[in-house]
Amino acid sequence: MGRLVPAVARAFDILELFLQGDGTLSAPEITRRLQLPRTTTHELLSTLTARSYLVPIPEQPGRYRLGVRTYQLGSRYAEQLDLAAEGQNVAREVAETCDETVHVAILEDTDVIYIAKVDSTHAVRMVSAAGRRLPAHCTAVGKMLLAALPEGELDARIEGRDLVGMTPDSITEPDALRAALAEIRARGTASEHQESNPDVSCVAAPVRDRAGRVVAALSISAPMIRWSVQREGELAELAAKGAADLSLRLGHRGGR
Numbered sequence: 001m002g003r004l005v006p007a008v009a010r011a012f013d014i015l016e017l018f019l020q021g022d023g024t025l026s027a028p029e030i031t032r033r034l035q036l037p038r039t040t041t042h043e044l045l046s047t048l049t050a051r052s053y054l055v056p057i058p059e060q061p062g063r064y065r066l067g068v069r070t071y072q073l074g075s076r077y078a079e080q081l082d083l084a085a086e087g088q089n090v091a092r093e094v095a096e097t098c099d100e101t102v103h104v105a106i107l108e109d110t111d112v113i114y115i116a117k118v119d120s121t122h123a124v125r126m127v128s129a130a131g132r133r134l135p136a137h138c139t140a141v142g143k144m145l146l147a148a149l150p151e152g153e154l155d156a157r158i159e160g161r162d163l164v165g166m167t168p169d170s171i172t173e174p175d176a177l178r179a180a181l182a183e184i185r186a187r188g189t190a191s192e193h194q195e196s197n198p199d200v201s202c203v204a205a206p207v208r209d210r211a212g213r214v215v216a217a218l219s220i221s222a223p224m225i226r227w228s229v230q231r232e233g234e235l236a237e238l239a240a241k242g243a244a245d246l247s248l249r250l251g252h253r254g255g256r
Contacts, residue, residue: 007044010034010036010040010044011044011047011048013034014030014034014041014044014045014048014054015048015053015054015066015070017030017033017034018054018064018065018066019253023065023066024057024060024063024064024065025063025064026062026063026064027041027042027045027062027064030045045064048067049064049067051069052067052068052069053066053067053069053070054066054067055067055068074210074251083104083106083115083215083216083250084104084115084116086246086249086250087104087115087116087207087216087218087246088104088116088117088118089249090104090218090242090245090246090249091103091104091116091117091118091218091242092118093242093245094118094218094220094238094239094241094242095118095119095120097238098220098234098235098238099120099121099122100120100122100220100221100222100226100235101117101118101119101120101220101221101222102117102118102218102219102220102221102242103116103117103141103218103219103221104116104117104141104207104216104217104218104219104246105139105141105142105145105216105217105219106145106215106216107136107142107145107146108133109157110135110136110137110157110158110161111133111134111135111136111142112133112134112135112136112139112141112142112145112217113132113133114132114133114134114141115216120222122223122226134166134196135163135164135166135196137158137163137170137171137177138165138166138167138170138171138192138195138196139192139195139196139202139204139219140190140191140192140202140203140204140217140219140221141190141202141204141217141218141219142217143177143180143181143184143190143192143204144184144189144190144204144205144206144214144217144219145206145214145216145217146158146177146181147181147182147184147185147190148206148214154178154181158174158177159174163177165195166195166196166197167194167195167196167197167198168198169193169194169195169198170195170196171195188205188206188240189203189204189205189236189239189240190203190204190205190217191203191204191232191236194224199223199224200221200222200223200224201221201222201224201227201232202219202220202221202222203219203220203232203235203236203239204217204218204219204220204239204243205217205218205219205236205239205240205242205243205244206243206247207243207246207247207250208247208250208252209247209250209251209252210250210251210252210253212252215250216246217243218239218242218243218246219239220235220238220239220242222235
C-alpha cells in the first residue's frame with residue numbers, strides 16, 4: 001500500500017462524522033472531535049462544500065450536512081450491488097458455520113423465490129434449488145417477508161385467496177396467519193415447523209437495504225432428525241447474524 005495522504009484522510013474523517021448523530025455538524029464540533037487546527041477544518045470544509053460533498057444549512061448558520069455528491073456516489077455503489085451474488089456469499093459463510101442448508105429469498109406477490117442457496121454437507125439434507133417458488137405462508141422466509149409488509153398491503157395480498165397447504169401443519173386460515181405474523185414482528189425472526197416439507201423445519205431473519213426496507217430474508221433449514229428447541233434457538237441467532245451481515249453489504253446501517 002502506498003503512503004496515505006493526510007489531507008485526503010482528514011477529509012474522509014470529516015465525511016464519516018456525518019454518519020453519526022442527526023447528520024449535521026458545525027465547524028467547532030468537527031475541530032473538537034477530530035482534534036484538528038481550526039484553519040485546517042475551515043480549509044477542508046470549504047473544499048468539501050465547493051465540491052458538493054457538504055452543504056451549509058441555511059436555517060442553521062454555521063452547520064453543515066452531506067451534499068448531493070455523497071448521494072450520487074452512494075447510488076452508484078448501490079447500483080453495483082447484486083442481491084443474489086451477495087446473498088450467495090453470505091449464505092455460504094452461514095452454511096460453513098452451521099452445516100445446514102441456507103437460502104436467501106425474495107417475495108413476489110404471495111410466493112417466495114429463492115435467489116441463493118448453499119447446501120449442507122450432511123447426507124440427509126433439504127432438497128431445493130435457487131429459482132424455486134413456494135407459497136410464502138408455508139415457509140419461514142415467506143412469513144418473515146409477509147410480516148414486514150404494511151397491514152394494508154398484506155390484506156391486499158391475502159384477502160380472498162385460498163391459503164393452500166403443503167403439509168398437514170401448513171397455515172391455511174388468514175386469521176391464523178395474521179396471528180403468526182404478529183408474533184414474528186414481535187420476535188424479529190420467523191420459524192416454520194414441517195409446514196412446507198414434513199421432514200424439515202426452518203428459521204429466517206429479515207434482510208434490509210440501505211433505506212431500511214426488508215428486501216429479502218435469509219433462512220436456515222434442517223431435517224427433523226437434527227432439530228430441537230435448543231438447535232432452533234442457535235440457528236435463529238445465526239440466521240439473524242447472517243441477515244444482518246447481508247444487510248450491511250447492501251448498505252444498511254441500522255434503524256428502520
